[in-house]
Amino acid sequence: MTESHPKRRAFAMQKPKKTSRRDEPKRTERQRAADARRRAERHAAGNVRVSGPKTPEKRMAPKAPGEVRITNLIVDELARALAVILKFDGPADVLMKLFFKSNPKLGMRDRGLIAEGIYYALRRYASLRAAMRPVRPERAPRLAALATLARQHGLDAISPSAIGPEAGPLKNVLAFRAEDASPHVRSELPQWLFDLIEAQYEDANLLYPAMMEGAPLDLRVNLLKADRESVLETLHADGVEAYPTPYSPDGIRLPTKPGLTRWPVYKEGLVDVQDEGSQLIARLLGARRREMVCDFCAGAGGKTLAVGALMRSTGSLYAFDVNEKRLAGMAPRMRRAGLTNVHPAAIRSEQDPRVKRLRGKFDRVLVDAPCTGTGTLRRNPDLKWRLSPEELERINAIQKSVLENAAKLVKAGGRLVYATCSLLKRENQDVVEAFLAAHPDWQLVPAKDVFAEQRIVFPESQWERFGAYMQLLPHVNNTDGFFAAVLERSGKAERAKPVKQAAAEESAE
Numbered sequence: 001m002t003e004s005h006p007k008r009r010a011f012a013m014q015k016p017k018k019t020s021r022r023d024e025p026k027r028t029e030r031q032r033a034a035d036a037r038r039r040a041e042r043h044a045a046g047n048v049r050v051s052g053p054k055t056p057e058k059r060m061a062p063k064a065p066g067e068v069r070i071t072n073l074i075v076d077e078l079a080r081a082l083a084v085i086l087k088f089d090g091p092a093d094v095l096m097k098l099f100f101k102s103n104p105k106l107g108m109r110d111r112g113l114i115a116e117g118i119y120y121a122l123r124r125y126a127s128l129r130a131a132m133r134p135v136r137p138e139r140a141p142r143l144a145a146l147a148t149l150a151r152q153h154g155l156d157a158i159s160p161s162a163i164g165p166e167a168g169p170l171k172n173v174l175a176f177r178a179e180d181a182s183p184h185v186r187s188e189l190p191q192w193l194f195d196l197i198e199a200q201y202e203d204a205n206l207l208y209p210a211m212m213e214g215a216p217l218d219l220r221v222n223l224l225k226a227d228r229e230s231v232l233e234t235l236h237a238d239g240v241e242a243y244p245t246p247y248s249p250d251g252i253r254l255p256t257k258p259g260l261t262r263w264p265v266y267k268e269g270l271v272d273v274q275d276e277g278s279q280l281i282a283r284l285l286g287a288r289r290r291e292m293v294c295d296f297c298a299g300a301g302g303k304t305l306a307v308g309a310l311m312r313s314t315g316s317l318y319a320f321d322v323n324e325k326r327l328a329g330m331a332p333r334m335r336r337a338g339l340t341n342v343h344p345a346a347i348r349s350e351q352d353p354r355v356k357r358l359r360g361k362f363d364r365v366l367v368d369a370p371c372t373g374t375g376t377l378r379r380n381p382d383l384k385w386r387l388s389p390e391e392l393e394r395i396n397a398i399q400k401s402v403l404e405n406a407a408k409l410v411k412a413g414g415r416l417v418y419a420t421c422s423l424l425k426r427e428n429q430d431v432v433e434a435f436l437a438a439h440p441d442w443q444l445v446p447a448k449d450v451f452a453e454q455r456i457v458f459p460e461s462q463w464e465r466f467g468a469y470m471q472l473l474p475h476v477n478n479t480d481g482f483f484a485a486v487l488e489r490s491g492k493a494e495r496a497k498p499v500k501q502a503a504a505e506e507s508a509e
């Protein structure tokens with residue numbers, strides 16, 4: 001993003017105005033003498049500003065380790081961030097990055113508290129908005145920041161000087177009782193999304209709080225370079241708390257989020273960051289050495305890298321995406337991972353001539369379809385406020401068209417995995433069932449069987465509930481919400497012609 005990015009300007013414009021000396025009221029003779037005396041005292045004390053009435057924030061510093069003290073600075077800066085982010089006209093993670101970039105002088109502790117405050121406000125925006133009604137939180141960002149921080153840490157944690165004249169309105173906002181609010185507000189969801197989830201999940205009351213929690217940090221061990229045990233040993237030797245993930249054989253879970261990108265295990269490509277659910281989708285594809293495989297919606301290559309490692313960097317792994325910029329992010333990750341079998345290619349649409357040329361050539365195709373991302377609300381809580389039924393409709397049409405066209409790439413006897421990180425049946429089971437109804441030469445393969453071949457075992461209740469599909473849920477599996485279906489094209493599997501030969505035949509026709 002450049003300096004002229006509109007959002008960056010939005011943050012810049014809201015920076016508290018610096019008052020020039022000319023704006024200050026004239027100081028009297030006595031006041032100027034007192035100023036000079038104070039300056040001399042500070043100079044004598046090594047130029048360190050000693051605590052006193054001029055440094056209220058120092059008085060509010062934590063008295064005990066872990067004790068939270070909310071200073072005026074934190075309230076001001078959180079208000080500045082919320083004024084922009086709560087408009088929901090851009091992804092919150094991008095806006096947060098811009099915000100912190102515009103604030104290079106903020107200390108680590110303050111950054112942490114502000115970031116947590118932003119996430120808290122996004123996760124609980126429905127009740128924040130209801131409590132502040134009729135004022136919209138983004139229109140009264142200081143009150144929104146104070147209310148968020150008070151709900152998070154308790155009113156006593158906030159410096160009284162930071163509350164100031166907002167004390168009255170804040171008291172009213174905090175008097176709001178969630179128990180009296182409507183069910184969608186209590187679940188912190190927009191009404192339309194609440195209705196869909198409520199109709200679909202009998203245990204939705206457990207799903208709502210799970211979606212409001214933070215997610216753990218999952219790593220995938222790169223099997224080309226390491227195994228899980230040795231990486232766990234390295235992490236433990238460095239004093240990092242880390243556990244094997246319960247289902248994925250290559251996964252490691254960290255309850256805390258240390259500065260991972262600085263570690264040798266990350267820099268040398270022994271691990272990558274990937275939610276356990278994503279790792280399992282790559283496993284479901286079941287790609288083998290020397291096969292022809294296509295990742296149709298590869299993005300920046302999260303699942304491509306996992307599939308490539310399972311293929312031991314042999315065969316050919318085509319990585320398609322309509323977003324060239326996102327696809328470009330894959331190259332450094334591939335290098336770090338030591339993968340040489342990946343061929344990234346930007347396509348114009350799912351009907352690109354390149355896609356047409358490759359019809360019937362692939363052993364396996366992964367369709368990690370664009371979706372609402374409702375399974376990732378733990379990490380992206382702003383999504384629920386930026387989505388709409390119209391957007392769901394639009395994405396749903398793309399999903400069907402992408403599946404329809406990607407399926408044409410699969411050869412007889414080959415497989416396709418359709419996956420999303422959505423919780424909604426409309427984007428998942430409904431898409432797959434419509435496809436199967438229109439294509440009698442395709443069958444559903446039970447995910448349980450594919451996992452069993454790789455000794456990945458779920459409790460039986462998982463399959464009783466979701467049948468042949470893989471459906472992961474934060475409150476059941478402690479992963480993001482993921483869906484996947486394994487589909488097989490009937491017919492005898494035969495070895496595909498090499499791609500170059502197929503392309504030559506195509507152009508000769």
Ligand SMILES: C[S@@+](CC[C@H](N)C(=O)[O-])C[C@H]1O[C@@H](n2cnc3c(N)ncnc32)[C@H](O)[C@@H]1O
Nearest residue numbers: 297298299301302303321322323350368369370
């Ligand atoms: C869920 S994301 C993929 C994430 C990626 N597989 C990963 O594991 O990191 C969906 C991707 O589909 C891409 N996409 C959207 N429409 C598409 C289309 N018509 N054909 C191919 N890819 C498409 C988007 O650009 C986006 O990168």
